[in-house]
Amino acid sequence: MTAAALELDGLRKSFGKTEIIRGVNLSIAPGERHAIIGPNGAGKSTLFNLITGRFPNSGGKVSLHGNDLAGKAPFEINRMGLSRSFQITNIFPKMSVFENVRCSLLWSKGYKYSFWTMVSKSQDLTDAADAILEQINLTARRDLPAGVLSYAEQRALEIGITMAGGADVIMLDEPTAGMSHSETDYIVDLIRKVTENKTLIMVEHDMGVVFGLADYISVLVYGEIIATGRPEEVRANPKVQEAYLGAALEEEH
Amino acid sequence: MELILVNLIDGLVYGLLLFMLSAGLTLIFSMMGVLNFAHASFYMLGAYFAYQISTYMGFWMGLLIAPVVVGIAGAGVERYGLRRVHQYGHVPELIFTFGLALLIEEFVQFIWGNSQLPYNEPAILDFALFSIGSNDIAAYKVFMIFVSIGIFLALLYVLTRTRVGMVIQAALSYPRTVENLGHNVPLVFMGVFGVGTGLAGLAGVIAGPQLGTFPGMAILLGSIVFVTIVIGGLGSLWGALVASLLIGWMTTFAASSSFQFADILLALGMEKPAEMSESALRDLWTLTLPQIGPILPYMLMVLVLVVRPYGLFGKRDA
Amino acid sequence: MSDTTQKTAVRPTGVTMSMALPWLIAGAFLLVMPYVFTSNSAITIMNQMAITIIFALSYNMLLGQAGMLSFGHAVYMGVGGFMCVHIMNYVEDYSIPLPLPLLPLFGGLFGLGLATIVGSFSTRRAGTVFAMISLGVGELIAACSIIIVAFFGGEEGVSGDRTMGLPFFGNEFLQQIDVYYLISFWVMLSALLMFLFSRTPVGRMANAVRDNPERAEFLGYSARWVRYYSFCAAGFFAGIAGGLFAISYEILTAENLGLLLSGEILLITFLGGVGFFFGPIIGAIVFTLLQTVLSLQTELWQLYVGALFVATVMFFPGGLAGVLMMHVPAIRLGNAKLLVVPYIKTLIPATIGILAISGFIEILFYSRHAPVGETEMTVFWTDIDTASIVPWIVTVGLALVCFWITKRNAPELVETWHRANAIDGGKA
Numbered sequence: 001m002t003a004a005a006l007e008l009d010g011l012r013k014s015f016g017k018t019e020i021i022r023g024v025n026l027s028i029a030p031g032e033r034h035a036i037i038g039p040n041g042a043g044k045s046t047l048f049n050l051i052t053g054r055f056p057n058s059g060g061k062v063s064l065h066g067n068d069l070a071g072k073a074p075f076e077i078n079r080m081g082l083s084r085s086f087q088i089t090n091i092f093p094k095m096s097v098f099e100n101v102r103c104s105l106l107w108s109k110g111y112k113y114s115f116w117t118m119v120s121k122s123q124d125l126t127d128a129a130d131a132i133l134e135q136i137n138l139t140a141r142r143d144l145p146a147g148v149l150s151y152a153e154q155r156a157l158e159i160g161i162t163m164a165g166g167a168d169v170i171m172l173d174e175p176t177a178g179m180s181h182s183e184t185d186y187i188v189d190l191i192r193k194v195t196e197n198k199t200l201i202m203v204e205h206d207m208g209v210v211f212g213l214a215d216y217i218s219v220l221v222y223g224e225i226i227a228t229g230r231p232e233e234v235r236a237n238p239k240v241q242e243a244y245l246g247a248a249l250e251e252e253h
Numbered sequence: 254m255e256l257i258l259v260n261l262i263d264g265l266v267y268g269l270l271l272f273m274l275s276a277g278l279t280l281i282f283s284m285m286g287v288l289n290f291a292h293a294s295f296y297m298l299g300a301y302f303a304y305q306i307s308t309y310m311g312f313w314m315g316l317l318i319a320p321v322v323v324g325i326a327g328a329g330v331e332r333y334g335l336r337r338v339h340q341y342g343h344v345p346e347l348i349f350t351f352g353l354a355l356l357i358e359e360f361v362q363f364i365w366g367n368s369q370l371p372y373n374e375p376a377i378l379d380f381a382l383f384s385i386g387s388n389d390i391a392a393y394k395v396f397m398i399f400v401s402i403g404i405f406l407a408l409l410y411v412l413t414r415t416r417v418g419m420v421i422q423a424a425l426s427y428p429r430t431v432e433n434l435g436h437n438v439p440l441v442f443m444g445v446f447g448v449g450t451g452l453a454g455l456a457g458v459i460a461g462p463q464l465g466t467f468p469g470m471a472i473l474l475g476s477i478v479f480v481t482i483v484i485g486g487l488g489s490l491w492g493a494l495v496a497s498l499l500i501g502w503m504t505t506f507a508a509s510s511s512f513q514f515a516d517i518l519l520a521l522g523m524e525k526p527a528e529m530s531e532s533a534l535r536d537l538w539t540l541t542l543p544q545i546g547p548i549l550p551y552m553l554m555v556l557v558l559v560v561r562p563y564g565l566f567g568k569r570d571a
Numbered sequence: 572m573s574d575t576t577q578k579t580a581v582r583p584t585g586v587t588m589s590m591a592l593p594w595l596i597a598g599a600f601l602l603v604m605p606y607v608f609t610s611n612s613a614i615t616i617m618n619q620m621a622i623t624i625i626f627a628l629s630y631n632m633l634l635g636q637a638g639m640l641s642f643g644h645a646v647y648m649g650v651g652g653f654m655c656v657h658i659m660n661y662v663e664d665y666s667i668p669l670p671l672p673l674l675p676l677f678g679g680l681f682g683l684g685l686a687t688i689v690g691s692f693s694t695r696r697a698g699t700v701f702a703m704i705s706l707g708v709g710e711l712i713a714a715c716s717i718i719i720v721a722f723f724g725g726e727e728g729v730s731g732d733r734t735m736g737l738p739f740f741g742n743e744f745l746q747q748i749d750v751y752y753l754i755s756f757w758v759m760l761s762a763l764l765m766f767l768f769s770r771t772p773v774g775r776m777a778n779a780v781r782d783n784p785e786r787a788e789f790l791g792y793s794a795r796w797v798r799y800y801s802f803c804a805a806g807f808f809a810g811i812a813g814g815l816f817a818i819s820y821e822i823l824t825a826e827n828l829g830l831l832l833s834g835e836i837l838l839i840t841f842l843g844g845v846g847f848f849f850g851p852i853i854g855a856i857v858f859t860l861l862q863t864v865l866s867l868q869t870e871l872w873q874l875y876v877g878a879l880f881v882a883t884v885m886f887f888p889g890g891l892a893g894v895l896m897m898h899v900p901a902i903r904l905g906n907a908k909l910l911v912v913p914y915i916k917t918l919i920p921a922t923i924g925i926l927a928i929s930g931f932i933e934i935l936f937y938s939r940h941a942p943v944g945e946t947e948m949t950v951f952w953t954d955i956d957t958a959s960i961v962p963w964i965v966t967v968g969l970a971l972v973c974f975w976i977t978k979r980n981a982p983e984l985v986e987t988w989h990r991a992n993a994i995d996g997g998k999a
Contacts, residue, residue: 074788113776344640352877417786530783536719
């Protein structure tokens with residue numbers, strides 16, 4: 001049996017006396033598209049931040065492809081093949097769109113801390129960056145500063161940056177937050193396109209997006225996972241309906 | 254023994270003076286995220302204003318009015334300068350206060366010239382209060398200690414017992430939350446900046462007669478104040494107090510000690526070179542502790558930062 | 572500088588003309604300058620300018636490129652310079668065959684060496700913490716210069732003689748002009764290397780770390796290491812500037828390490844503009860001119876420079892380079908000529924107003940600090956008597972009138988500005 005792409009084992013996190021994540025166990029197989037849903041304040045973003053090393057955890061274990069991530073800094077985790085986006089758009093606003101993508105390619109293309117190569121002379125880098133721009137539909141915006149893009153475009157760029165590093169485990173934190181319907185459709189198509197053959201873990205509020213994209217869904221309530229399964233199983237689970245989904249579905253229709 | 258007591262008192266005077274500056278600096282930093290590079294310049298303004306007022310109305314009116322004037326000037330700087338620069342981020346804010354420090358020094362030279370001013374302690378305090386052995390302790394020093402401690406207690410009262418104090422306390426623990434809050438109440442920012450600079454002004458008023466009132470007084474103390482709050486931990490009031498006293502005593506004791514580094518070298522079994530000017534270590538042989546006294550705070554800072562990057566009492570960084 | 576203009580699919584391989592042109596112009600400019608300004612003092616000023624350019628560019632590697640505000644950058648230049656003076660003396664004492672033009676390289680290496688040590692703990696954080704550490708370390712080393720006499724020479728500093736090295740193609744660098752060409756060579760080389768550094772992966776990531784260190788970490792780069800590399804590179808080029816200083820002046824003192832110089836280079840760089848590569852170059856040129864020309868005219872030049880600096884921070888955070896580059900869109904759209912008349916209508920009265928204020932300040936300064944009874948002075952080539960009320964009224968009145976005109980004409984400028992920057996500009 002191959003190791004799970006991402007495995008959480010009894011993960012815990014407390015802020016002061018309050019325990020936000022209370023022992024989360026989760027195993028995500030390679031190639032799976034997994035959505036984590038739950039009501040506001042359930043700890044979804046905290047869970048993301050724990051996995052990616054943004055916060056230190058208070059207990060438990062996170063492993064990526066069977067390797068323990070304990071004590072690793074974000075950049076080390078990233079080099080091991082995990083990449084993430086942020087709930088609040090997190091790009092390099094002063095640099096051009098092209099620069100944003102190119103910077104995110106540098107490490108995976110093996111440039112490391114080189115100060116003897118010129119980035120503009122590296123044809124493979126330029127081509128790869130342009131290919132990603134094409135994929136995220138921002139070729140027309142190539143030379144604009146990223147800060148002046150529209151919100152949806154910035155979110156698309158964020159996904160592009162997240163993808164560019166070539167990581168095989170992708171974590172997206174509310175990729176469609178604050179978007180109109182048409183923008184959401186654009187982003188969902190984009191996500192589907194760019195995460196082919198990759199492991200996707202995402203936090204999302206929009207149930208349409210979740211049921212459209214995810215192979216598996218986990219429901220996080222008050223720092224615990226109360227159900228994991230195929231979308232139709234989760235939808236049918238009475239515990240989930242009671243805790244969360246029912247209310248959300250009512251809102252939806 | 255007598256010397257130790259005298260040094261303790263001198264160090265306390267200097268340390269408390271540092272604290273008056275570092276307390277305001279650290280409060281401003283906690284609230285606004287701005288490290289006020291011009292803080293010591295407001296201290297200098299305090300001394301100069303007090304001198305000017307004292308020539309018309311005497312020392313005591315200077316003590317009363319000058320800090321208020323400095324505080325108002327500080328609030329004005331916040332309102333019409335800093336608030337504008339705020340939109341560009343913290344680094345431009347720091348650069349702005351740096352420029353302000355330059356400008357204030359030039360302004361002081363413009364108005365009062367380059368030489369030291371004859372700003373002296375009032376006649377009523379110009380006597381030796383008591384003596385330890387053969388060392389007289391000036392009444393003015395004791396007065397400085399009482400003013401500093403009085404300010405410290407007043408600050409403690411305001412911070413722990415009043416509503417405004419609660420807001421500032423919250424800023425110390427939850428800077429982001431209060432920063433968001435602070436955007437809605439710019440008045441609090443202006444107030445804290447005014448009070449912080451006013452405190453620096455007060456320190457200048459009482460330090461002017463003791464340490465001299467001249468255009469270089471800001472630079473002389475300025476860097477030490479920064480070192481103090483970095484050692485204490487940015488944003489920590491108690492850290493500022495401990496670090497101020499530590500630096501006060503450290504520099505005072507170093508300045509009066511007769512320790513020579515040659516003793517260490519001899520103890521290590523090295524021989525004193527016959528021809529001193531030929532030896533590569535000649536500086537070490539002639540080095541004394543009073544010589545390196547002024548750089549001890551900086552060495553302490555580097556040491557603290559290597560061992561504890563957040564400072565002695567700091568919980569967070571900028 | 573030129574990569575935003577290349578929008579077509581054809582991408583440059585090798586060096587293109589548009590990339591090389593600014594450098595060729597700069598090189599030609601450096602070659603011709605001594606024929607335009609031939610006096611020795613002019614050449615000394617140009618040497619000073621060139622050294623400041625390297626130093627400011629190196630400082631901008633920290634502040635502009637990597638977002639690290641340093642209050643102790645003079646230390647790296649100073650230590651490089653001190654080392655070079657010592658090497659010059661060794662060359663003299665032991666007849667070491669070292670040609671002088673290579674000396675700055677050693678300055679650079681020692682600047683780099685010091686930066687690798689200090690950077691190892693100071694680059695952990697950016698922002699305020701970095702600024703404070705740089706200040707502390709700067710003060711520490713500056714204070715050491717008075718204590719460690721063997722290396723820093725105490726109060727009088729260390730001096731050497733540049734002409735004692737191996738002649739370089741028969742040249743012993745006796746003349747200022749020889750030194751000028753030596754420095755020019757190093758300016759071109761250093762500026763080019765620093766420009767190329769900003770185009771390398773580390774240089775690009777330095778920008779990324781400056782804008783958003785957290786995102787950079789999630790792209791596989793350690794923000795700390797990126798800062799560290801930038802810091803070391805900046806130390807290297809500051810050391811080169813120090814070596815050139817040693818060659819040009821043949822003496823280094825504690826002043827070369829002090830907070831004053833560190834602050835000055837911050838001022839120069841910010842005044843020039845941190846957002847563009849050429850900003851610090853403009854800053855260095857303008858500041859050196861102010862320092863040498865303005866200081867001959869008035870005692871108060873530092874007050875004016877300080878005021879200019881604060882005004883820049885408050886109103887033009889992009890510096891002079893930012894102000895210049897602001898006009899690029901209008902020029903591209905061909906609308907620059909629209910702006911000429913409104914500029915004349917606002918800038919001329921504003922300039923006169925500022926001059927009137929400075930006249931007032933000069934009179935005030937004179938009347939406060941002149942010996943008692945002396946009331947005759949010269950302001951703007953006019954002899955006046957400070958005891959009379961006329962000059963006071965004239966300067967204040969002139970300033971008020973001029974600022975009123977400026978204020979009245981300003982809206983027109985703003986409106987034209989918007990028109991000039993709109994795509995359909997002139998027609999609408």
